Amino acid sequence: MNHTPDEVSAIIREQLERLETHVEIMGVGTVIEIGDGIARVYGLEDVMAGELVEFPGGLMGIALNLEEDNVGCILMGPYGHVKEGDQVLTTGRISETKVGDELFGRVVTPLGDPLDGKGPMATELTRPLEVKAPGVIKRHPVSEPLHTGIKAIDSIIPIGRGQRELIIGDRQTGKTAIAIDTIINQRDTDVKCVYVAIGQKTSSIRRVAAILEEHGAMDYTCIVSAAASDPAAVQYIAPYAGCTIGEHICDNGGHALVIYDDLTRHAKAYRQISLLLRRPPGREAYPGDIFNLHSRLLERAAKLNDQEGSGSLTALPIIQTEEGDYAAYIPTNLISITDGQIYLEPELFYAGIRPAISVGLSVSRVGGSAQTRMMRQVAGRLKLDLASYREYRAFAKFASDLDAETQRILDRGDRMTEVLKQAQYVPMPVQRQVITIFAGTHGYWDQVRPEAITAVETQLLEYLAQHYPQIEQQLEQKQEFSDALTEELSAAISEFVKQLDRSYLLEPDVLKQADEVQSAE
Amino acid sequence: MAIDSLTRRYARALYQQAAGRDEQEAVYQQLSAIARALRAEPRLLILLGHPTLEEERKISALLAIATTALPTEKATSSEPFLRLVLRKGRVRLLTGMSEAFLDAWDQDRGVVRAHISSARQPTAEELAQIKQMLSRLMDAEVELESEVEPDLIGGMSARVGDRLVDGSVRGKLQSLRRAIRPI
Numbered sequence: 001m002n003h004t005p006d007e008v009s010a011i012i013r014e015q016l017e018r019l020e021t022h023v024e025i026m027g028v029g030t031v032i033e034i035g036d037g038i039a040r041v042y043g044l045e046d047v048m049a050g051e052l053v054e055f056p057g058g059l060m061g062i063a064l065n066l067e068e069d070n071v072g073c074i075l076m077g078p079y080g081h082v083k084e085g086d087q088v089l090t091t092g093r094i095s096e097t098k099v100g101d102e103l104f105g106r107v108v109t110p111l112g113d114p115l116d117g118k119g120p121m122a123t124e125l126t127r128p129l130e131v132k133a134p135g136v137i138k139r140h141p142v143s144e145p146l147h148t149g150i151k152a153i154d155s156i157i158p159i160g161r162g163q164r165e166l167i168i169g170d171r172q173t174g175k176t177a178i179a180i181d182t183i184i185n186q187r188d189t190d191v192k193c194v195y196v197a198i199g200q201k202t203s204s205i206r207r208v209a210a211i212l213e214e215h216g217a218m219d220y221t222c223i224v225s226a227a228a229s230d231p232a233a234v235q236y237i238a239p240y241a242g243c244t245i246g247e248h249i250c251d252n253g254g255h256a257l258v259i260y261d262d263l264t265r266h267a268k269a270y271r272q273i274s275l276l277l278r279r280p281p282g283r284e285a286y287p288g289d290i291f292n293l294h295s296r297l298l299e300r301a302a303k304l305n306d307q308e309g310s311g312s313l314t315a316l317p318i319i320q321t322e323e324g325d326y327a328a329y330i331p332t333n334l335i336s337i338t339d340g341q342i343y344l345e346p347e348l349f350y351a352g353i354r355p356a357i358s359v360g361l362s363v364s365r366v367g368g369s370a371q372t373r374m375m376r377q378v379a380g381r382l383k384l385d386l387a388s389y390r391e392y393r394a395f396a397k398f399a400s401d402l403d404a405e406t407q408r409i410l411d412r413g414d415r416m417t418e419v420l421k422q423a424q425y426v427p428m429p430v431q432r433q434v435i436t437i438f439a440g441t442h443g444y445w446d447q448v449r450p451e452a453i454t455a456v457e458t459q460l461l462e463y464l465a466q467h468y469p470q471i472e473q474q475l476e477q478k479q480e481f482s483d484a485l486t487e488e489l490s491a492a493i494s495e496f497v498k499q500l501d502r503s504y505l506l507e508p509d510v511l512k513q514a515d516e517v518q519s520a521e
Numbered sequence: 522m523a524i525d526s527l528t529r530r531y532a533r534a535l536y537q538q539a540a541g542r543d544e545q546e547a548v549y550q551q552l553s554a555i556a557r558a559l560r561a562e563p564r565l566l567i568l569l570g571h572p573t574l575e576e577e578r579k580i581s582a583l584l585a586i587a588t589t590a591l592p593t594e595k596a597t598s599s600e601p602f603l604r605l606v607l608r609k610g611r612v613r614l615l616t617g618m619s620e621a622f623l624d625a626w627d628q629d630r631g632v633v634r635a636h637i638s639s640a641r642q643p644t645a646e647e648l649a650q651i652k653q654m655l656s657r658l659m660d661a662e663v664e665l666e667s668e669v670e671p672d673l674i675g676g677m678s679a680r681v682g683d684r685l686v687d688g689s690v691r692g693k694l695q696s697l698r699r700a701i702r703p704i
Contacts, residue, residue, distance in 0.1 A: 028685040045683035068526045
């Protein structure tokens with residue numbers, strides 16, 4: 001049916017009359033001062049603490065200081081175009097970031113905008129950056145292990161789901177390597193990973209992304225990038241954004257692992273913001289709430305109880321020390337907040353003991369309850385033995401003649417140190433870790449030259465996979481050693497040692513000495 | 522203009538005194554006359570702040586300006602206030618005090634001041650409608666100031682205190698751009 005022109009206009013007029021337009025009401029303010037990534041705004045009477053505010057050109061800021069005369073805002077981007085007298089609008093939203101499964105496999109800014117050129121972020125979900133950590137009632141004690149795939153950690157300093165374990169060490173001691181290995185090791189698990197890069201070189205972030213991609217770990221990992229060239233405000237909110245992304249997984253009953261690399265730079269970014277906002281400086285010019293800055297972030301790591309969906313959020317904060325000074329301000333703060341620390345020593349690193357984990361200074365305060373039974377069975381005394389070995393080793397430097405018992409501790413220690421060495425990017429399944437540690441602690445390597453242990457160990461695992469695949473399978477299923485299994489494994493390893501190439505073993509005269517030592521026992 | 526807390530304190534004190542005597546109108550007239558003069562002639566500030574000039578001469582100058590707004594006998598009532606401001610060296614803040622005084626007065630009367638920008642000159646009828654709408658929205662009596670701003674393209678925006686009611690085409694285009702930008 002055709003409409004006459006009159007009818008068309010009438011319809012339009014009718015529609016026009018019924019057309020409702022939406023009018024926005026916003027709070028407004030005026031920029032009175034801008035610079036150093038900080039703006040002071042006059043007005044904004046109804047602004048909330050932590051609210052997102054909008055400057056001209058779509059520049060976002062967060063209102064941090066609500067003062068009598070003005071509001072201090074931190075700016076989330078370049079602010080060259082903003083002038084004194086410009087209008088600032090409130091948004092009615094507390095600072096938030098995007099969350100959801102769509103973020104995994106992506107590199108994003110702390111506000112959830114993509115940085116990897118893989119198209120727009122499909123998620124509509126957002127969550128506030130700062131929320132209160134789950135309370136006592138909602139929590140469950142940490143009881144499930146989160147395997148890092150690193151022998152030295154899973155055996156000596158076990159990490160549980162929902163734990164906060166600090167990785168601390170000087171620059172270039174392999175802190176990030178541990179974090180990356182841990183992410184790679186979650187490949188066949190239900191753990192989703194968030195890697196938060198704070199104040200790092202863009203090239204380093206790119207490298208991490210490439211490594212994760214190469215090892216097929218990017219699919220379940222989200223990289224939150226706040227590079228060194230980003231404003232301090234962006235670096236300041238980055239860990240909270242990463243935590244929020246992980247928390248979304250945890251609250252929906254999933255398991256998340258968040259790595260903050262690193263919080264030293266985060267503290268520095270926050271110090272910059274605080275000083276520019278003229279908050280009073282305290283020790284080392286850090287503001288008074290620097291402890292709370294990190295404690296409220298790390299308290300959000302949790303293992304939730306069954307009513308809450310039994311999800312978990314594990315946090316691995318990283319701290320860089322200067323010249324091994326772990327008693328400095330920020331490191332001690334974090335050591336006291338977290339449930340333990342993995343201390344990396346440059347001396348060990350340069351001696352070729354990698355990962356360069358200091359057994360004496362590293363600790364996991366959740367510890368054994370987050371370990372599988374089989375690991376507890378083989379590694380129960382490992383930490384103490386290794387710590388005493390390190391002490392003996394230090395003294396043995398001065399001694400020319402050692403008694404047999406000391407010599408035995410030293411030899412065993414040397415070998416265990418070798419056993420715990422591990423190459424980068426090759427995390428090991430926990431049942432294999434258990435086998436290698438079993439071989440070490442039960443003295444099967446006592447006649448093997450220490451430097452050959454890494455090679456022998458690889459051969460052992462191949463040998464067992466070929467001839468006794470049921471051992472590994474049973475360990476994986478039962479997660480513990482029965483007497484029968486212990487015997488079977490002992491027999492298999494003895495058999496393997498017998499057929500071992502002579503070049504891996506100690507010289508005969510040394511062997512004889514070793515025998516004497518054993519018979520002396 | 523930004524009003525700092527110090528200015529607000531002086532203005533509040535003056536307002537409370539004026540309200541007690543029920544002479545807000547007279548005091549405001551004088552204060553705004555002085556503020557106008559200071560804005561028109563910035564050199565007046567230098568004169569009033571000059572250390573060698575006697576206080577009496579400064580006061581008489583200020584009172585003379587105030588008298589332009591009101592008969593002499595009423596103007597003298599603000600003399601103690603002006604003297605205090607002079608002694609404390611806060612003459613510079615007088616322009617702000619005039620605004621802050623008006624704010625305090627408005628708040629007391631339950632009046633809000635709305636600044637309306639529109640693309641074209643609104644008719645008297647439209648202004649009345651806007652006034653009615655805003656007073657419903659703000660739950661207070663509204664006094665309008667209007668201004669034509671062709672940049673808005675169409676519609677109007679109203680600013681009431683620290684709140685902005687944006688119904689302009691420009692505002693809509695901006696929010697459209699905000700919605701599109703992330704992609």
